[in-house]
Amino acid sequence: MTQKRPLGFGIIGTGAIAGMHAAAINACEDSQLLAVCSSSPERAKEAAEKFKVPADADWQAFLSREGLDVVCICTHSGNHLEPAIAAARAGKHILLEKPIEVSLERADALIQACTDSGVKLGVIFQNRLKPGYLQLKEAVRSGKLGKLLMGTAAINWYRDPTYYSSSSWKGTKEGDGGAALINQGVHTIDLLLDIMGDAETVYGQVRTMVHAIEGEDTATAILNFKNGALGTITGGTSLYPGNPERLEIYGENGTIILEGGKIVVYAIKGQESVPVPQSEIGGSGASDPMAIDYKLHQGQVSDMVEAIRNDRSPLVSGEDARRSLALILGIYRSSQENKKVRLT
Template structure:
């Protein structure tokens, strides 16, 4: 799905790390959009990315948004810079498309919501896994009522992050700059999908641990949560970055008639004895084969997520994934951390 846009839209990226490579590649595929400038405090990194797209390189974010006529800013920086940079851009009338997480805590979320409310500009978020083929197929199943009522669900993320991932970054592994570990950085997309299917979260109880990087990082490498949603729906969530490799996340829904498992690109239906059901019609109209941009286990929804945001901007429609659409996920993420740190169940 590639947007067709008549007028040239000037985009910018701040933060030229690995995820910026995905954003810039997506921007380059959009008709009527150009990557005008990029910014990173490491000059070489900014200049390399700028050179790929004939963009202008900056090392000062403030200078870039002051000098350049930018319509849309992609924020791909470390977590602690997300909200301050979004506030600054929104205050200048620049539209913002932000990488996860939208905020590290409640105070940041409230600031971000206030900034978006005051600005006439659009604030959107990159929750690209909502656009994964497996997610879309499962949503179609639910829309047609094929699995029946959702009773509960679970999310499992098993990834690998070694000490170098943290120590070489300059910001990961610190509560002050990352805000957390396995949940906020790696598994928030899976928590988002669990909530997308299960509904409004009401309560959360959780435990977290640092199993394999004690003395190296301040954040968790394991988070486990028990979540109670509206309508007596329950959710179980498990994420670890202490596994030996990176496996595709699993979202599994227990429904009245069957179990539905989502593994990024695939949606599989099972009976309650674990046998795969091969006679379930899964609507796939309009679902094209997609390829992952970046690491395969990041999903295959980046292009559609970014395109959707730009199309809404051009057509003056509501932002598809804005501050309202991520509220339940962010409220739940913050509650899970509060529960794990306090040892008490948190009411959301």
């Protein structure tokens, strides 16, 4: 049997998260980092030295490189659309960082560009691969919890003021889309929706109470899910010292609670409570955004390779990623209008 060549990956955007993507790509047998693209010749030179691959400061030169199959987009959240359209039109598959974009209009344009060009679009939500979450999802899908009654997500984190002051885009509406929910909270909100299904209505309140930023650093919301269940979300980057994120799922037959991606409560009627094997994979960014490792990103890189080779949807598609964005934007709108809003 002829061995398949590794797929060629490139990265647009060379900030902190790009290092996670590079490590994940290099750790996979079926992927190879070929090149990176940065925002200026100076940054490109630094990136070439850091990642030990050729670097460009121009999208078109980067996208013309031979053997490039997949582009990881690691630019700031409000700058995903333009490089994604360029990559899609060049026939490259796309794996981009969360959130998919900062508005539904830009997200829809990005999804449509990939559809029109016939390329795969995957979005990084690596916490879907944590062992504890996979066990929770299996319990729900197999009916062990019975009818779902309530789901809660708490991302009560902390960021030092320098996290925002050292960046030109973090916490801005144009670059970040907001702040605590759309940047930090979006991971756990994605998991909440993956388990509970879409929300029908939301009433939210967001505030900027500690940090000198445009977006929110403290937020809360009440949800009504389409399946009849209730839900809540709390989140922040103002909540010192920052607690590990929690996902609590309640059904008529029991409760499962994740904290920092690990199961801390697994209680099902009629079943003895047994110790749940834990894993350190992934980590939590409760007080440090880089307190995570690349292994879950590696899982999504491997999944992207398999999706391309087997012509299937990636683990998290553009449409999947749009759901968490729509809910978060609904929370922002609800807070601005001070009323419950219906989500479409």
